[in-house]
Amino acid sequence: MGSPSGYAVHPWILYLCITLLTCYVVLDLLANHSDLAFPSLLASCSSSLLLPSAGRAVLHNTSIKEPDICQTLQGHLDINLTAFQESHLDLTPKNLATLTKLPEDPWKQMKWVGQAATCRVKGHYIERFDPALNFRRGFALRFASDVEDKTHVLPWLLASRVDLNSRSRRVYLDLGANAFSTSITWFMRMYPVDFTEVHAFEVDAHLLSKPQRGFDQDSNYAGANQWSLMVRQVPGIPAWMLTRIHVYNQFVSDADDVEKKAVNITRFIKEELCLTEQDTVVVKMDIEGSEWPILDRWMRDADMAAIVDELFVEVHYDHRSMRGYHWARFAPTSREKALTLLAQLRLHGFFAHAWP
Numbered sequence: 508m509g510s511p512s513g514y515a516v517h518p519w520i521l522y523l524c525i526t527l528l529t530c531y532v533v534l535d536l537l538a539n540h541s542d543l544a545f546p547s548l549l550a551s552c553s554s555s556l557l558l559p560s561a562g563r564a565v566l567h568n569t570s571i572k573e574p575d576i577c578q579t580l581q582g583h584l585d586i587n588l589t590a591f592q593e594s595h596l597d598l599t600p601k602n603l604a605t606l607t608k609l610p611e612d613p614w615k616q617m618k619w620v621g622q623a624a625t626c627r628v629k630g631h632y633i634e635r636f637d638p639a640l641n642f643r644r645g646f647a648l649r650f651a652s653d654v655e656d657k658t659h660v661l662p663w664l665l666a667s668r669v670d671l672n673s674r675s676r677r678v679y680l681d682l683g684a685n686a687f688s689t690s691i692t693w694f695m696r697m698y699p700v701d702f703t704e705v706h707a708f709e710v711d712a713h714l715l716s717k718p719q720r721g722f723d724q725d726s727n728y729a730g731a732n733q734w735s736l737m738v739r740q741v742p743g744i745p746a747w748m749l750t751r752i753h754v755y756n757q758f759v760s761d762a763d764d765v766e767k768k769a770v771n772i773t774r775f776i777k778e779e780l781c782l783t784e785q786d787t788v789v790v791k792m793d794i795e796g797s798e799w800p801i802l803d804r805w806m807r808d809a810d811m812a813a814i815v816d817e818l819f820v821e822v823h824y825d826h827r828s829m830r831g832y833h834w835a836r837f838a839p840t841s842r843e844k845a846l847t848l849l850a851q852l853r854l855h856g857f858f859a860h861a862w863p
């Protein structure tokens with residue numbers, strides 16, 4: 508008991524260990540703790556990841572000269588719609604490909620997000636419209652199983668490129684909010700701004716009423732164990748957010764109409780919320796066809812393009828590819844008109860995306 512066991516280690520093994528340890532210490536000193544010019548592989552990798560300084564300036568320079576076509580609707584359409592319609596074709600991926608004799612398109616095969624548009628908006632890159640895929644490339648290309656998938660807009664958010672988070676009033680307007688767990692939750696989680704106000708319009712009070720408090724870190728915390736990555740419940744609404752949310756069970760409209768519970772949204776934004784271009788204003792609009800007259804008004808009103816920093820709009824149109832979603836009721840608007848509306852919005856300075 509207690510006597511050392513009698514096996515011996517060959518001294519060469521000990522010498523080897525000491526040599527290896529010494530080498531490690533010397534290399535570590537050279538690499539991390541000295542100013543000696545050690546071949547810094549990591550440094551050159553990380554600097555090669557950065558854009559060259561000229562490229563960075565381009566990304567942030569809002570006075571950049573754009574091609575002349577960007578002063579026109581054609582530039583923002585990114586497709587010669589006239590030529591397309593004259594050839595009596597419908598906007599389908601197949602027709603687009605045969606008309607322009609495109610080779611197989613790597614963007615279509617791999618990329619969930621689309622290409623950049625030819626023209627910037629507010630001086631910043633934005634995604635190219637994809638009308639042939641009903642503006643829903645992730646879903647249409649079977650990258651996503653959900654028609655409501657929004658992944659493709661994530662790389663193009665304006666607030667990822669300009670600071671919309673340091674303005675003191677930061678407002679999210681959800682026009683046609685549906686249930687709380689749809690777009691409001693998405694914007695709260697995914698949009699890189701801490702909104703100080705949320706104004707949500709949904710005429711159906713059964714769909715959207717002010718939610719209950721449902722989250723605090725203590726109640727939703729699972730102690731450290733092998734399942735600690737699992738939370739106990741789906742996170743609900745924290746108390747701080749409830750005080751910021753205002754719910755309106757009213758129609759979003761172009762004109763006030765008390766009997767029909769309709770609100771003139773332009774007046775509401777300007778005269779009730781008193782929003783100005785000093786504020787951060789992000790608007791999501793999904794109002795079942797009422798977007799047409801409202802957006803028409805906004806394009807004739809330069810104040811609105813200045814007040815609204817970023818606009819997400821579901822433009823409703825009649826096209827047979829959308830009839831499974833009961834969109835026939837939006838006739839006579841067509842997908843070509845929807846594309847034109849979106850391009851006109853950009854031409855008028857709205858950083859506009861098709862939603863979702």
Ligand SMILES: *[C@@H]1O[C@H](CO)[C@@H](O)[C@H](O)[C@H]1NC(C)=O
Nearest residue numbers: 564565567568569570571572
């Ligand atoms: C932005 O681009 C314009 C035109 O190319 C140039 O004159 C100006 O110096 C640039 N501004 C910055 C901040 O890089």
Ligand SMILES: *[C@@H]1O[C@H](CO)[C@@H](O)[C@H](O)[C@H]1NC(C)=O
Nearest residue numbers: 581582587588589590591593
């Ligand atoms: C678009 O097509 C029409 C008709 O083919 C043509 O007249 C027009 O010049 C084209 N526009 C552009 C910008 O190429």
Ligand SMILES: *[C@@H]1O[C@H](CO)[C@@H](O)[C@H](O)[C@H]1NC(C)=O
Nearest residue numbers: 761762763771772773774777
């Ligand atoms: C809605 O409000 C705006 C801003 O106050 C106003 O200019 C417009 O005329 C109103 N719309 C209608 C249909 O009255």
